[in-house]
Amino acid sequence: PTPLLVPGEPPQNVMASTLSSTAxxxxxxxxxxxxxxxVLRSYxxxxxxxxxxxxxxxxxxxxxxxxxLTGLQEFVNYSIEVTAVTVGAGxxxxxxxxxxxx
Numbered sequence: 001p002t003p004l005l006v007p008g009e010p011p012q013n014v015m016a017s018t019l020s021s022t023a024x025x026x027x028x029x030x031x032x033x034x035x036x037x038x039v040l041r042s043y044x045x046x047x048x049x050x051x052x053x054x055x056x057x058x059x060x061x062x063x064x065x066x067x068x069l070t071g072l073q074e075f076v077n078y079s080i081e082v083t084a085v086t087v088g089a090g091x092x093x094x095x096x097x098x099x100x101x102x
Contacts, residue, residue: 004038004086004087005037005086006037006038006088006090007035007084007086007090008031008036009090010031010081010082010084011028011031011082011083011093012028012029012030012032013027013028014026014027014028014080014082014093014096015027016078016096016098017098019068021074021075022070022073022074023068023069023070023072024047024078024080024098025067025069026066026067026068026069026082027066028043028066028093030084031090036084037086038086039086040086041062041085041086042058042060042061042062042085043061043062043064043082043083043084043085044057044060044085044089045057045060045067045081045082046081046083046092047072047079047080047081048078048079048095049076049077049078050076050077050079052073057069078097078098079097079098080095080096081096
């Protein structure tokens with residue numbers, strides 16, 4: 001039997017775009033072929049405001065490739081990372097910073 005492992009690579013092409021002063025749309029592609037190491041169960045997003053604590057959004061369905069973060073602080077930059085989950089969470093994508101509108 002094949003051992004169950006977490007993904008070996010993070011989701012690819014992670015992009016974030018500002019929808020409003022309190023909402024950001026995050027999009028991504030799955031980890032590259034050959035690095036999933038199991039059945040993709042879901043995605044997680046970790047977002048962190050400048051100088052603040054991280055918040056995790058878990059249980060994003062595996063078939064999704066976008067998610068909208070709402071209820072964000074106005075005029076604050078956020079660092080956003082995405083991970084794929086099989087038996088556990090794999091590595092997070094490189095953190096991207098989303099500048100907020102002035």
